[in-house]
Amino acid sequence: METFEADWLALREPIDHRSRAASLLAPLCDTWRARGWSRVLDLGSGTGSNLRYLAPRLPPGQEWVLVDHDPDHLRTLRHAEVPASVRSLRVVPGDLVHEGLAAIAHADLVTASALLDLVSEDWLRRVVDACADAGRGAHFALSYDGEIRWSAGGASGGQGEDDPDDALVRDAVNVHQTGDKGLGPALGPAAAAVAARLFRSARYTTRLLPSPWRLGAADAALVRRLIDGWEAAAATVRPGDAGLIHAWAARRRATVADGRFTLRVGHRDLLALPHEGS
Numbered sequence: 001m002e003t004f005e006a007d008w009l010a011l012r013e014p015i016d017h018r019s020r021a022a023s024l025l026a027p028l029c030d031t032w033r034a035r036g037w038s039r040v041l042d043l044g045s046g047t048g049s050n051l052r053y054l055a056p057r058l059p060p061g062q063e064w065v066l067v068d069h070d071p072d073h074l075r076t077l078r079h080a081e082v083p084a085s086v087r088s089l090r091v092v093p094g095d096l097v098h099e100g101l102a103a104i105a106h107a108d109l110v111t112a113s114a115l116l117d118l119v120s121e122d123w124l125r126r127v128v129d130a131c132a133d134a135g136r137g138a139h140f141a142l143s144y145d146g147e148i149r150w151s152a153g154g155a156s157g158g159q160g161e162d163d164p165d166d167a168l169v170r171d172a173v174n175v176h177q178t179g180d181k182g183l184g185p186a187l188g189p190a191a192a193a194v195a196a197r198l199f200r201s202a203r204y205t206t207r208l209l210p211s212p213w214r215l216g217a218a219d220a221a222l223v224r225r226l227i228d229g230w231e232a233a234a235a236t237v238r239p240g241d242a243g244l245i246h247a248w249a250a251r252r253r254a255t256v257a258d259g260r261f262t263l264r265v266g267h268r269d270l271l272a273l274p275h276e277g278s
């Protein structure tokens with residue numbers, strides 16, 4: 001089982017929030033009002049980032065159920081501030097396969113953030129089937145899509161230009177992303193596109209939009225953590241290239257220290273709405 005430390009979730013939360021595809025909110029709210037929705041299920045809630053983003057942006061009177069299996073996150077969630085637009089909030093300790101899938105029947109809107117790239121196609125199919133059977137809506141934000149692109153920042157150019165080993169590290173990271181994170185072989189970078197396809201096959205109207213992290217010097221703490229994680233992941237996938245990978249990481253740490261760079265990390269947000277009458 002992979003764990004997601006609270007300090008990592010805290011570091012990424014403001015960047016996640018500013019990166020989201022906000023234009024999905026209008027069609028979501030229109031359907032919410034037209035159908036008289038109130039119940040939201042958040043799968044893999046972590047410390048509640050998705051609640052903090054979505055609740056103030058949805059019509060008031062919401063009833064939230066948050067499912068996670070991490071005891072530390074569950075403790076944090078139980079003490080989380082409840083947004084004013086939320087009428088009730090229930091924290092469910094449990095697994096996404098058991099408690100998560102079972103809760104779909106009692107929701108109007110099924111959501112998750114930063115989750116889909118971790119899940120298997122088999123689990124995702126079960127989510128889509130459960131949503132389609134019950135006519136639920138779905139909003140899955142911030143699924144990593146495989147893009148890692150460095151570029152130079154600043155008028156005089158910085159150190160952000162292509163590094164000869166950017167592609168090697170990115171490709172190895174993307175292979176690592178498809179390892180089993182506890183729910184079977186992970187979809188990794190393909191996740192959002194696969195989810196959109198499955199929902200379309202179930203006769204949903206889908207909107208799939210980019211929600212990339214656009215990072216620069218102000219995000220140095222997060223970028224340093226990314227480099228650490230990518231270095232470890234890439235070296236696991238390509239142990240024979242570990243020397244190249246560690247040298248790449250040292251150069252990219254120097255890029256971050258120099259401060260003149262931008263880094264784009266691709267994500268996608270998906271909104272899937274059931275047809276009227278379903």
Ligand SMILES: C[S@@+](CC[C@H](N)C(=O)[O-])C[C@H]1O[C@@H](n2cnc3c(N)ncnc32)[C@H](O)[C@@H]1O
Nearest residue numbers: 004044045046049068069070094095096113114
């Ligand atoms: C990348 S974190 C995202 C957390 C939060 N949604 C956010 O946007 O910050 C993934 C979350 O899914 C939870 N998770 C992963 N696999 C799970 C499983 N099989 N059952 C329950 N929760 C799971 C983890 O504990 C973690 O909190």
